[in-house]
Amino acid sequence: MFGYLVRRLAMTIPTLLLVAITVFALVRLIPGDPVQVMLGDSADPAQLEQLRRQMGLDQSIPVQFGYWLAKVAVGDFGHSITNGLAVLPLILERFQVSALIVLVAVTIAACVAVPAGLIAAWRQNSATDLAITAGATLLLSIPSFWLGLLLLLLFGLKLKWLPVIGYVPFSDNFGQALTFIVLPIATLAMIEIGALTRMSRASSIEVLRLEYVTHARAKGAPEWRVLGRHVLPNAFAPTWTLIGLILGHLLGGIAVIETVFTLPGLGRLLVDSIFARDYPVVQGCLLFTAVIYVVVNLIVDLCYPLFDPRVAAE
Amino acid sequence: MRQHQGIAAFTTMAMSAGVALALAWTSAAPALAAGGVLRARFNADIRSTDPGTNRDANTDGVMGHVVEGLVAFREDTSIGPMLAESWEISPDGKTYTFQLRKGVKFHNGAVMTADDVVWSFKRWLDPATQWRCLSEFSDSGITKIVGVEATDPQTVVIRLERPTALLLGTLARPDCGQTAILHRDSLTPDGKWREPVATGPFKLGEWKRGQYVDLIRFDDYVSRTEPRDGYTGAKKVEVDKVRVNIIPDSSAAKAGLLSGSLDIINSLSVPEVEELKSHTDVKLSITPALGLTGILLQSNDSLLKDVRIRRALALSLDTKEIADVVMQGTASANNSALPIGSPFHGAVEKQGYTQDIAQAKKLLAEAGYKGQPIKMIANKRYSFVFDSAVLVQAMAQAVGLKIDIEVLDWATQLDRYSKGDYQAMAFVYSARLDPSLSFEMLTGPKATQPRKVWDNPEAQEMLRQSMLTVDTAKRQALFDEMHRRFIADVPMIVLFNGSELAAHRNSVKGYAGWLYPQPRFWGVSLQ
Numbered sequence: 001m002f003g004y005l006v007r008r009l010a011m012t013i014p015t016l017l018l019v020a021i022t023v024f025a026l027v028r029l030i031p032g033d034p035v036q037v038m039l040g041d042s043a044d045p046a047q048l049e050q051l052r053r054q055m056g057l058d059q060s061i062p063v064q065f066g067y068w069l070a071k072v073a074v075g076d077f078g079h080s081i082t083n084g085l086a087v088l089p090l091i092l093e094r095f096q097v098s099a100l101i102v103l104v105a106v107t108i109a110a111c112v113a114v115p116a117g118l119i120a121a122w123r124q125n126s127a128t129d130l131a132i133t134a135g136a137t138l139l140l141s142i143p144s145f146w147l148g149l150l151l152l153l154l155f156g157l158k159l160k161w162l163p164v165i166g167y168v169p170f171s172d173n174f175g176q177a178l179t180f181i182v183l184p185i186a187t188l189a190m191i192e193i194g195a196l197t198r199m200s201r202a203s204s205i206e207v208l209r210l211e212y213v214t215h216a217r218a219k220g221a222p223e224w225r226v227l228g229r230h231v232l233p234n235a236f237a238p239t240w241t242l243i244g245l246i247l248g249h250l251l252g253g254i255a256v257i258e259t260v261f262t263l264p265g266l267g268r269l270l271v272d273s274i275f276a277r278d279y280p281v282v283q284g285c286l287l288f289t290a291v292i293y294v295v296v297n298l299i300v301d302l303c304y305p306l307f308d309p310r311v312a313a314e
Numbered sequence: 315m316r317q318h319q320g321i322a323a324f325t326t327m328a329m330s331a332g333v334a335l336a337l338a339w340t341s342a343a344p345a346l347a348a349g350g351v352l353r354a355r356f357n358a359d360i361r362s363t364d365p366g367t368n369r370d371a372n373t374d375g376v377m378g379h380v381v382e383g384l385v386a387f388r389e390d391t392s393i394g395p396m397l398a399e400s401w402e403i404s405p406d407g408k409t410y411t412f413q414l415r416k417g418v419k420f421h422n423g424a425v426m427t428a429d430d431v432v433w434s435f436k437r438w439l440d441p442a443t444q445w446r447c448l449s450e451f452s453d454s455g456i457t458k459i460v461g462v463e464a465t466d467p468q469t470v471v472i473r474l475e476r477p478t479a480l481l482l483g484t485l486a487r488p489d490c491g492q493t494a495i496l497h498r499d500s501l502t503p504d505g506k507w508r509e510p511v512a513t514g515p516f517k518l519g520e521w522k523r524g525q526y527v528d529l530i531r532f533d534d535y536v537s538r539t540e541p542r543d544g545y546t547g548a549k550k551v552e553v554d555k556v557r558v559n560i561i562p563d564s565s566a567a568k569a570g571l572l573s574g575s576l577d578i579i580n581s582l583s584v585p586e587v588e589e590l591k592s593h594t595d596v597k598l599s600i601t602p603a604l605g606l607t608g609i610l611l612q613s614n615d616s617l618l619k620d621v622r623i624r625r626a627l628a629l630s631l632d633t634k635e636i637a638d639v640v641m642q643g644t645a646s647a648n649n650s651a652l653p654i655g656s657p658f659h660g661a662v663e664k665q666g667y668t669q670d671i672a673q674a675k676k677l678l679a680e681a682g683y684k685g686q687p688i689k690m691i692a693n694k695r696y697s698f699v700f701d702s703a704v705l706v707q708a709m710a711q712a713v714g715l716k717i718d719i720e721v722l723d724w725a726t727q728l729d730r731y732s733k734g735d736y737q738a739m740a741f742v743y744s745a746r747l748d749p750s751l752s753f754e755m756l757t758g759p760k761a762t763q764p765r766k767v768w769d770n771p772e773a774q775e776m777l778r779q780s781m782l783t784v785d786t787a788k789r790q791a792l793f794d795e796m797h798r799r800f801i802a803d804v805p806m807i808v809l810f811n812g813s814e815l816a817a818h819r820n821s822v823k824g825y826a827g828w829l830y831p832q833p834r835f836w837g838v839s840l841q
């Protein structure tokens with residue numbers, strides 16, 4: 001187990017290096033100049049040159065890359081061009097917001113979707129199945145920004161139950177913080193329920209057809225026991241993989257939801273930085289996202305034996 | 315066994331999520347409003363609290379409430395006294411003597427004296443400060459400041475190397491930090507920036523990056539007695555605090571205003587204003603602005619170097635219709651480089667292009683234009699820029715000019731602009747408060763300044779003259795002549811100046827926009 005972990009971690013190093021090179025090259029390939037964006041149309045060339053020099057942007061690209069990589073290797077992601085803040089603390093601060101929303105939303109989505117998919121499979125081709133599948137397809141098809149805006153309209157503007165804009169960290173005021181993240185979590189959870197329900201239904205249908213399920217029923221086991229003890233644990237593994245993929249994907253940025261709900265999350269930071277050509281922050285965000293993806297997938301892999309004893313870690 | 319553990323964990327997870335959700339719903343309540351707090355919105359965070367150095371437009375807008383300079387812009391873009399009571403200019407135009415107002419207090423309670431003014435100017439002029447406007451006071455700038463002295467506690471003398479019409483206007487520029495008079499406590503003992511200890515009607519409160527900036531009423535503020543006028547005049551603060559929320563998404567900001575969690579939002583786009591018009595609990599504020607929207611034409615381009623083609627494009631346009639459609643009646647058409655609100659925008663500046671399809675076609679035939687496509691760059695960051703480009707494209711088609719629009723993101727377009735790398739470009743210039751600066755952003759030698767759109771040596775000489783004299787009549791004559799040549803040369807087709815659009819709830823009283831695209835929170839109260 002430990003050896004497996006070490007090997008998996010070692011394998012991530014070349015991946016991350018490749019990501020670093022690609023990210024750096026791609027970011028510099030986009031036309032546009034962070035200094036120009038900062039100073040606007042009124043800047044004269046002398047002001048531009050002075051600022052470029054200050055930020056080390058007058059150096060050649062390979063020199064800048066080497067300098068950046070050497071610092072990243074020791075955990076220093078540099079400073080934002082736009083506001084001078086250290087990049088890593090900035091990313092971590094923003095990541096907390098995104099991570100909280102994503103983790104809670106995906107947990108809720110899993111709690112709803114897995115039983116729903118199971119029930120739909122159990123009652124395959126019935127009205128219940130049709131209703132669940134239709135609901136899941138609908139949720140899957142709705143764009144998140146639209147759903148978010150609709151929820152804002154209903155709960156924020158019409159009913160005035162929840163605040164429309166802003167964000168309060170949990171450390172400041174727990175109750176108030178909750179009111180700000182309910183809608184984004186609900187939006188994200190609803191979208192993900194769609195995907196997860198379909199996966200859970202499909203894998204449950206497969207398991208329900210297997211002989212040991214028939215055997216369990218023939219034994220006279222009650223249906224709840226058949227489903228809970230025999231079907232669910234076996235049908236959960238593919239859904240768990242999907243949850244892992246969704247987590248990795250979402251933790252890297254829920255920019256759309258963060259923009260709609262004005263949350264200071266990682267996705268918005270990345271998008272803002274791209275528009276401002278804030279190279280260190282863009283590079284930092286993307287590299288960080290790659291690390292998260294790798295780590296989440298590793299955790300998901302390590303969790304497999306928990307759900308399916310046949311898959312034991314080497 | 316493992317299966318049991320898995321199910322148990324799963325159940326616990328489900329239960330805790332359910333509890334969290336239930337908690338979230340029960341404690342849900344909009345609890346933002348508080349008495350005496352004006353809740354405003356900016357679309358992006360400020361860059362720093364250090365005005366005139368690490369800044370952008372939003373930084374200028376926030377810091378304009380905290381810091382003040384000797385002089386400031388009035389609403390008609392003329393210069394009025396702020397911390398100075400009055401000033402005298404020597405006959406040779408090289409010595410400015412400022413009398414300071416008495417009893418003005420810094421945010422730390424200290425009384426402002428001439429000594430603080432001298433200290434502040436020395437700091438601004440020190441290259442280590444990295445003042446944005448330092449280059450204006452170098453050999454290539456408007457003039458050089460050769461001395462700043464305090465002759466008594468209320469008098470400061472500034473000596474210049476050569477006379478200029480732009481000294482006061484430059485000192486007052488918001489992007490120059492209004493050349494603020496700061497207290498020494500603004501810096502740490504080792505000279506690093508700490509926070510602005512200045513004389514403005516607000517003190518800087520908490521700055522939560524990416525979320526909000528608070529402006530706290532400065533109780534010992536000594537206001538001027540004249541009525542509120544631009545960045546000068548009376549600045550009476552009628553709220554305890556202004557919270558400037560950072561909300562990038564305009565739909566969210568609009569929803570915030572309508573739900574009552576924001577009191578005022580500014581920098582709205584035209585479609586947003588149209589949408590807000592139907593709401594009775596919201597009032598709109600529409601003010602002409604200083605920005606300049608138009609079509610830049612690259613006179614170095616093999617096709618557009620022919621002035622007849624450029625003029626044909628200008629004559630194909632109905633500028634008034636473009637302004638009306640794009641700005642929905644919130645702005646008027648203007649073909650002059652000088653904004654409509656400028657005191658120098660006179661009878662001559664009103665003479666622009668009149669649509670003349672027949673003449674345009676004739677010019678194109680003379681120029682031997684054979685339908686070669688012209689590529690016009692536009693962006694969608696500023697919807698009015700894109701909309702203008704589309705209308706220009708359609709109107710040009712009527713005379714046979716073929717224009718292809720290429721949409722780029724703002725950073726890329728800005729890069730192409732500064733390199734002069736385009737055929738045509740729908741563009742918006744930011745506000746310039748002095749008429750000389752309005753022409754300065756357009757005219758210059760392309761060989762050394764590729765971003766300049768108008769390379770006309772005579773215009774450049776007139777521009778230089780306009781910067782040297784403070785005589786209003788002489789300046790007006792120069793600007794009039796420059797305008798005539800600008801219209802004849804067609805390096806750019808100015809379309810309109812745009813407008814500053816804001817909306818506030820009915821409970822907000824006393825808000826007024828002005829030419830400069832930043833809100834002012836003094837003189838504003840909540841009822």
